[in-house]
Amino acid sequence: xxxxxxxxxxxxxxxxxxxxxxxxxxxxxxxxxxxxxxxxxxxxxxxxxxxxxxxxxxxxxxxxxxxxxxxxxxxxxxxxxxxxxxxxxxxxxxxxxxxxxxxxxxxxxxxxxxxxxxxxxxxxxxxxxxxxxxxxxxxxxxxxxxxxxxxxxxxxxxxxxxxxxxxxxxxxxxxxxxxxxxxxxxxxxxxxxxxxxxxxxxxxxxxxxxxxxxxxxxxxxxxxxxxxxxxxxxxxxxxxxxxxxxxxxxxxxxxxxxxxxxxxxxxxxxxxxxxxxxxxxxxxxxxxxxxxxxxxxxxxxxxxxxxxxxxxxxxxxxxxxxxxxxxxxxxxxxxxxxxxxxxxxxxxxxxxxxxxxxxxxxxxxxxxxxxxxxxxxxxxxxxxxxxxxxxxxxxxxxxxxxxxxxxxxxxxxxxxxxxxxxxxxxxxxxxxxxxxxxxxxxxxxxxxxxxxxxxxxxxxxxxxxxxxxxxxxxxxxxxxxxxxxxxxxxxxxxxxxxxxxxxxxxxxxxxxxxxxxxxxxxxxxxxxxxxxxxxxxxxxxxxxxxxxxxxxxxxxxxxxxxxxxxxxxxxxxxxxxxxxxxxxxxxxxxxxxxxxxxxxxxxxxxxxxxxxxxxxxxxxxxxxxxxxxxxxxxxxxxxxxxxxxxxxxxxxxxxxxxxxxxxxxxxxxxxxxxxxxxxxxxxxxxxxxxxxxxxxxxxxxxxxxxxxxxxxxxxxxxxxxxxxxxxxxxxxxxxxxxxxxxxxxxxxxxx
Numbered sequence: 001x002x003x004x005x006x007x008x009x010x011x012x013x014x015x016x017x018x019x020x021x022x023x024x025x026x027x028x029x030x031x032x033x034x035x036x037x038x039x040x041x042x043x044x045x046x047x048x049x050x051x052x053x054x055x056x057x058x059x060x061x062x063x064x065x066x067x068x069x070x071x072x073x074x075x076x077x078x079x080x081x082x083x084x085x086x087x088x089x090x091x092x093x094x095x096x097x098x099x100x101x102x103x104x105x106x107x108x109x110x111x112x113x114x115x116x117x118x119x120x121x122x123x124x125x126x127x128x129x130x131x132x133x134x135x136x137x138x139x140x141x142x143x144x145x146x147x148x149x150x151x152x153x154x155x156x157x158x159x160x161x162x163x164x165x166x167x168x169x170x171x172x173x174x175x176x177x178x179x180x181x182x183x184x185x186x187x188x189x190x191x192x193x194x195x196x197x198x199x200x201x202x203x204x205x206x207x208x209x210x211x212x213x214x215x216x217x218x219x220x221x222x223x224x225x226x227x228x229x230x231x232x233x234x235x236x237x238x239x240x241x242x243x244x245x246x247x248x249x250x251x252x253x254x255x256x257x258x259x260x261x262x263x264x265x266x267x268x269x270x271x272x273x274x275x276x277x278x279x280x281x282x283x284x285x286x287x288x289x290x291x292x293x294x295x296x297x298x299x300x301x302x303x304x305x306x307x308x309x310x311x312x313x314x315x316x317x318x319x320x321x322x323x324x325x326x327x328x329x330x331x332x333x334x335x336x337x338x339x340x341x342x343x344x345x346x347x348x349x350x351x352x353x354x355x356x357x358x359x360x361x362x363x364x365x366x367x368x369x370x371x372x373x374x375x376x377x378x379x380x381x382x383x384x385x386x387x388x389x390x391x392x393x394x395x396x397x398x399x400x401x402x403x404x405x406x407x408x409x410x411x412x413x414x415x416x417x418x419x420x421x422x423x424x425x426x427x428x429x430x431x432x433x434x435x436x437x438x439x440x441x442x443x444x445x446x447x448x449x450x451x452x453x454x455x456x457x458x459x460x461x462x463x464x465x466x467x468x469x470x471x472x473x474x475x476x477x478x479x480x481x482x483x484x485x486x487x488x489x490x491x492x493x494x495x496x497x498x499x500x501x502x503x504x505x506x507x508x509x510x511x512x513x514x515x516x517x518x519x520x521x522x523x524x525x526x527x528x529x530x531x532x533x534x535x536x537x538x539x540x541x542x543x544x545x546x547x548x549x550x551x552x553x554x555x556x557x558x559x560x561x562x563x564x565x566x567x568x569x570x571x572x573x574x575x576x577x578x579x580x581x582x583x584x585x586x587x588x589x590x591x592x593x594x595x596x597x598x599x600x601x602x603x604x605x606x607x608x609x610x611x612x613x614x615x616x617x618x619x620x621x622x623x624x625x626x627x628x629x630x631x632x633x634x635x636x637x638x639x640x641x642x643x644x645x646x647x648x649x650x651x652x653x654x655x656x657x658x659x660x661x662x663x664x665x666x667x668x669x670x671x672x673x674x675x676x677x678x679x680x681x682x683x684x685x686x687x688x689x690x691x692x693x694x695x696x697x698x699x700x701x702x703x704x705x706x707x708x709x710x711x712x713x714x715x716x717x718x719x720x721x722x723x724x725x726x727x728x729x730x731x732x733x734x735x736x737x738x739x740x741x742x743x744x745x746x747x748x749x750x751x
Contacts, residue, residue, distance in 0.1 A: 001492065018378070037057075038055055038058040039083055040078055041071055041078065042071065042074050042078065046072070049070040049071055049171070054479075057071065062083060062086070068082040068086060072169035072170065088312050094290045094317075096170035096185045097186060097401070098163050098168050098172075098185055099154065099163060101181075101182050102137050102182045103160075103216070105158045105159025106140040107157075109137060110133040112133050113128075121142075121179055122143060122179045125139060126179075130180070133701065134639065136180055136199055136200070136639075137700070137702075138180065138182045142155045144161050144173075147173045149171070151167060152168040153168075163463050171558040181698070182201075183506065188287075188316075189316055189317075189617070192236075195628045196212060196632045197628060197629060197632060199630065201699050203698045203699065204257055205265075205668070205698070207632055208605070209603075210251070210601070210603045212607070213238055216697060217233050218233040218274070220695075222273070223695075225275050228285055230274045230378055231278050232285055234271060234274070235285065235287040235515070238355050239311035240307075240606060241350065242272070242275040242278075244268070244271065244603050244606070245268055248601065249603075250267060250376070257703055258641055258695075259649045260641075266394060266655070270688055273682055273685075279346070284352075288315070288317050292319075292737055293318055295317075295318045295319065296380055297310075297319065297384075298384040299313070299321065299323065299385045299387060300367050301322070301324065302331065303332065303393065304333060304602045304606060304609070305389075306321065306385075307330075307351065308354075308605065309385055309609040309612040309616075310359040310612050311357055313616060315613075318382075318620075321361070321381075322360070324364075325364070325365065327363050328363070328414040331389060334347065335396050335601060336396070338677075338678040341678075343677065343678055373534040374498050374499050374570050374572060375576075377534065378571060383534065383535050385531070385532070385533050385534075385612055386407060386534075387609070388529055390597045390630065403415045403419060403425055408500055409500065409520055409521050411433075411524070412523070412524055412528075412529070413526075416523055417444060417445065417448065428452075429454045429521045430454065432520055433454040433520070434458045434522045435457065436524050436590060437460070437461065437462070437589070438492050439469040439470070440471075441525065442470065442478065442525070443481075445523055445525075446459065446481045446483045456482070458519075460506050461485060461488070462489070464510075465488070465626050486506060488509050489506045489507060490507055490588015490590070491504050492507045492514070492523070492587055495572075495573050495574075496571065497572075497703075500520065501519060501521065503518050504517055504519045505517075506588065511587055515627045524589060526588065526597065526686070527596060527598070528597055530589050530639055531612060532577075533576075533577060534574045535575070537573050538571070541613060577615040578614070578626040579594075579611075580626075640701060644703055647696065647703070647705060651692055656682075663709070671741060
């Protein structure tokens with residue numbers, strides 16, 4: 001009996017010891033923060049957060065890999081509770097929804113072969129990319145529909161996914177399973193900052209448009225009679241639609257696929273049509289905005305680019321203020337375009353629309369005199385953007401004799417050389433000077449800087465030493481004046497303190513290596529200052545090893561603090577706005593992507609403003625400035641077509657003139673009555689409908705073909721109206737309204 005008790009007791013001790021050892025060996029620590037977050041989450045385990053259940057999502061939130069707002073099955077109160085556990089705050093979250101990006105399903109598209117395997121888009125994609133002729137189009141098996149956990153997707157009648165906006169939570173499950181990246185999440189901010197890539201179905205006209213307007217969509221809305229919706233689509237990427245509808249060079253029409261059969265669609269004329277209706281009705285259509293962030297942004301310059309920057313910045317949720325040196329906004333649009341092309345009330349209408357988005361304005365204040373970038377940063381602005389235009393803008397303001405100084409230590413080479421000749425005013429040159437570009441004139445600039453007391457002069461050239469822009473004589477002159485030439489590099493950043501420039505950063509174009517050099521003055525060899533975003537920085541000084549190129553330099557790190565003690569020095573950096581590089585050749589000032597004197601067209605300046613707003617937004621939140629993979633550029637090789645089939649020829653609707661061409665007559669009305677001194681009256685509703693019907697509704701290589709019955713119907717209509725096509729007239733035989741073109745269709749009523 002005693003032996004049995006001892007035996008059982010011994011076994012108990014052995015087992016207890018083994019269990020104690022095992023508990024130590026296999027012990028799993030449960031983070032109380034993870035446990036608290038798990039209890040707050042609803043426990044739906046739907047996977048909409050991107051993790052396999054609420055437990056893994058809680059771990060990701062605690063580790064900072066997932067947002068407190070990541071749960072799509074919970075309400076805002078859950079996000080607030082999680083934020084309290086994490087010790088952070090939650091601001092308004094911008095809603096995201098899924099949106100398909102393909103226009104023709106397998107029902108309408110050409111099929112290159114039949115796929116008889118697993119009915120899954122991912123499997124079909126692995127077999128020669130799918131079954132459609134288009135190599136990036138939707139495969140139509142509905143894998144995204146099966147992946148949606150909220151019944152927000154269905155396959156529509158055209159074999160393409162259709163999103164139920166009310167049910168879509170923006171979880172991104174559909175986006176993750178789509179092998180062609182056709183369906184993706186979108187939001188106001190995403191649409192503003194979006195750059196089109198080679199993996200997307202972008203129509204030829206949209207690719208050619210500098211602002212990237214969804215032309216296909218707004219023409220479709222015009223066909224349906226939804227003029228308000230058309231204006232909404234246009235204003236997604238263009239804050240000056242009524243102006244651009246009059247003065248745009250229309251590069252979109254140059255690439256219109258309809259030219260392969262007859263003439264391009266009057267895309268720009270249709271833009272003017274819907275925007276004129278909005279203006280005449282006086283009921284402004286405003287595009288969507290992201291939730292307010294409370295962050296203030298300053299924009300220096302009230303021209304097209306500056307106002308566009310403010311417009312898109314306001315739509316991203318920030319509070320922009322435009323600082324303009326003159327008493328009026330509009331820049332060269334105000335003074336350089338005749339009233340016959342652009343009346344002042346049209347310009348005012350679009351500018352008023354920009355201001356209604358929440359843009360503040362201060363006129364009659366000049367950078368370098370009334371304020372500086374540093375003073376604006378000290379006043380509580382998160383970022384300051386410079387958009388002061390080119391030399392032509394200065395001429396229009398009568399500032400030829402003045403030295404322009406937009407940012408601390410920054411001057412144009414033309415001011416340095418011209419004022420040196422006049423001896424009336426001299427550019428103040430510091431001990432360390434950096435000259436950016438200049439070619440043969442760089443040696444003259446070096447001599448002037450040396451005369452003005454500079455000791456260390458660095459010339460930064462984008463060309464390699466083998467292709468240097470200087471001959472041996474010029475190079476010797478610069479070296480004799482103590483100048484050092486840095487080849488194949490571009491200035492990528494400015495570094496300063498208060499109202500002084502301290503250093504510049506230049507990047508080697510070939511290797512991407514960055515170097516910081518002392519500089520109190522930077523001379524730029526172009527007709528305009530580069531567009532820069534200035535941000536506050538928090539400074540920390542340290543010394544690196546002797547092998548470090550930046551040893552002993554002052555290193556400045558990023559901060560998004562909106563409050564700066566005015567008694568303490570203000571440190572800042574100036575960043576160039578992002579470009580769309582396919583390689584490092586676009587880095588730095590005076591790159592091929594930069595505007596060196598002025599934008600070629602107002603529509604290009606608008607896109608510059610959008611990119612500036614995107615840069616500002618990303619810098620404020622510490623996001624990568626340029627993270628686009630394979631963006632569409634003029635060098636991109638994309639799938640396309642060289643001819644179209646089964647498309648009925650349809651005459652282009654010619655923009656009509658006013659009946660009486662009296663340039664002294666001034667009135668303001670619509671459709672038949674002059675607005676200011678304008679010559680063209682704009683499309684009538686019937687003409688607009690007919691012109692929108694000419695659109696082929698293109699995709700990447702898709703376009704709408706005309707059926708046999710439709711061709712016969714169009715032919716009968718043409719015969720009934722006695723329309724004769726492809727008849728060539730001399731200009732003397734043409735009516736006044738048609739003398740701007742050589743080749744015309746004879747329209748009804750024309751003898």
